[in-house]
Amino acid sequence: MAKKVVNVGLLGCGFMGKAHSFGYRNVNEMWNPPVKVVMKCISGTEPKRIVKATAKALGWQEYETDWRRLIERDDIDLIDISTPNFVHEEQALAAAKAGKAILCEKPLANSLTSAKIMVKAIQKARVKAMCGFTYRQAPAVQLAKQMIEAGELGEIYHFRAVYLQDWIMDPDFPLVWRLQKPLAGSGALGDLGAHIADMALYLVGNISEVSGDLKTFIKQRPVQTTLAERGKERAVGGRAAKKGRVTVDDAAYWCARFTNGVVGTFEATRFAGGRKNFHSWQINGSKASIGWTFEDMNYLEYWKAGGGSKQGFRKVLATHPETPNWQAWWPDGHIIGYGECFVNEVKEMLTAIAENRQPVPSFRDGLKCQAVLDAVARSAKTRKWTRVPKV
Numbered sequence: 182m183a184k185k186v187v188n189v190g191l192l193g194c195g196f197m198g199k200a201h202s203f204g205y206r207n208v209n210e211m212w213n214p215p216v217k218v219v220m221k222c223i224s225g226t227e228p229k230r231i232v233k234a235t236a237k238a239l240g241w242q243e244y245e246t247d248w249r250r251l252i253e254r255d256d257i258d259l260i261d262i263s264t265p266n267f268v269h270e271e272q273a274l275a276a277a278k279a280g281k282a283i284l285c286e287k288p289l290a291n292s293l294t295s296a297k298i299m300v301k302a303i304q305k306a307r308v309k310a311m312c313g314f315t316y317r318q319a320p321a322v323q324l325a326k327q328m329i330e331a332g333e334l335g336e337i338y339h340f341r342a343v344y345l346q347d348w349i350m351d352p353d354f355p356l357v358w359r360l361q362k363p364l365a366g367s368g369a370l371g372d373l374g375a376h377i378a379d380m381a382l383y384l385v386g387n388i389s390e391v392s393g394d395l396k397t398f399i400k401q402r403p404v405q406t407t408l409a410e411r412g413k414e415r416a417v418g419g420r421a422a423k424k425g426r427v428t429v430d431d432a433a434y435w436c437a438r439f440t441n442g443v444v445g446t447f448e449a450t451r452f453a454g455g456r457k458n459f460h461s462w463q464i465n466g467s468k469a470s471i472g473w474t475f476e477d478m479n480y481l482e483y484w485k486a487g488g489g490s491k492q493g494f495r496k497v498l499a500t501h502p503e504t505p506n507w508q509a510w511w512p513d514g515h516i517i518g519y520g521e522c523f524v525n526e527v528k529e530m531l532t533a534i535a536e537n538r539q540p541v542p543s544f545r546d547g548l549k550c551q552a553v554l555d556a557v558a559r560s561a562k563t564r565k566w567t568r569v570p571k572v
């Protein structure tokens with residue numbers, strides 16, 4: 182019998198549009214999922230010729246320049262939201278209303294209120310909805326989860342995570358959407374902090390309280406201008422004349438208490454000179470410690486108590502055929518990278534559709550993460566330990 186087909190409509194022609202396309206392009210061949218994905222249509226707000234060229238380059242059959250029209254199409258089953266944070270709610274609500282399954286990028290929304298509205302909408306519409314915490318999909322992270330669930334770490338004491346980048350340290354870097362609160366919700370907090378908060382919630386458990394701080398180092402930046410205006414700027418010395426206010430954090434850091442007694446520290450910054458995408462965490466338990474760093478993502482660091490004179494961390498290569506999320510890939514030791522995490526993510530979305538269950542991570546996981554981010558932002562304002570609301 183022919184497999185059920187899932188026609189995808191992807192919103193967004195940027196970084197994530199390309200990354201998600203990689204996922205859809207490779208999932209049928211690599212994972213042979215229970216339903217077959219078809220890359221039906223992509224939309225973007227770029228000029229028509231760019232959207233058309235992007236569709237062709239990334240392997241989409243058709244393109245639309247209006248995302249609303251794409252969501253309304255009867256021949257689309259799954260809407261992929263790979264757009265700036267401020268449109269996630271509007272697009273997810275429209276997709277839910279149209280009865281489509283949804284894969285939405287993180288952070289789920291610009292605010293906790295908005296994330297709650299989105300979860301209600303998908304519950305009411307009874308559609309499957311995933312939040313794109315892609316790093317969960319790395320086999321080494323899945324192995325960590327398996328080890329924790331099997332009790333191999335014993336009692337967990339510490340969770341410690343950093344997510345460090347440096348791409349906006351130049352004061353002439355323009356005021357892109359990620360640096361504007363109405364468009365991004367927050368800065369490093371929602372962009373990078375969301376990933377490490379989710380990792381903590383996934384691996385360790387719920388967070389009850391946080392004490393956090395936010396910092397903006399560069400408060401004014403060149404406003405992005407039209408091509409014609411940029412020509413004029415070059416004529417007056419190569420710098421954009423007009424500056425606008427940065428309304429998000431450049432760095433966020435916080436301490437956390439988990440409901441199960443674990444304590445945690447988190448740091449997310451776009452000002453860690455030399456660090457490009459340094460996403461790293463460690464967990465210390467009574468029987469063992471583990472650690473993972475995305476830039477070396479095929480390995481899990483592992484220390485086990487009782488090594489005697491041969492104590493110390495060892496690097497576990499998470500490419501064993503039994504490692505979760507590895508099976509479809511290559512022979513042991515033939516490592517994978519960033520793109521493959523998106524293939525694994527799409528595989529989970531398709532499997533959830535076939536099995537009639539919510540994907541993992543779900544919109545509710547996105548909401549739980551948003552509750553942590555919201556509490557960190559409130560704590561930074563009041564300079565007090567702040568409860569994370571139950572959601």
Ligand SMILES: NC(=O)c1ccc[n+]([C@@H]2O[C@H](COP(=O)([O-])OP(=O)(O)OC[C@H]3O[C@@H](n4cnc5c(N)ncnc54)[C@H](O)[C@@H]3O)[C@@H](O)[C@H]2O)c1
Pocket residue numbers: 192193194195196197198224225226227248263264265266268286287288313314315316372
């Ligand atoms: N999972 C991850 O690891 C990861 C990594 C990067 C970004 N993200 C998330 O993915 C989302 C998109 O980020 P990106 O880096 O692809 O951004 P981007 O700026 O590269 O691309 C965004 C795209 O969205 C579309 N768009 C722009 N403005 C729009 C509007 N007003 N209405 C509708 N569509 C619009 C455009 O086609 C644009 O190309 C964000 O939510 C971001 O936080 C996730």
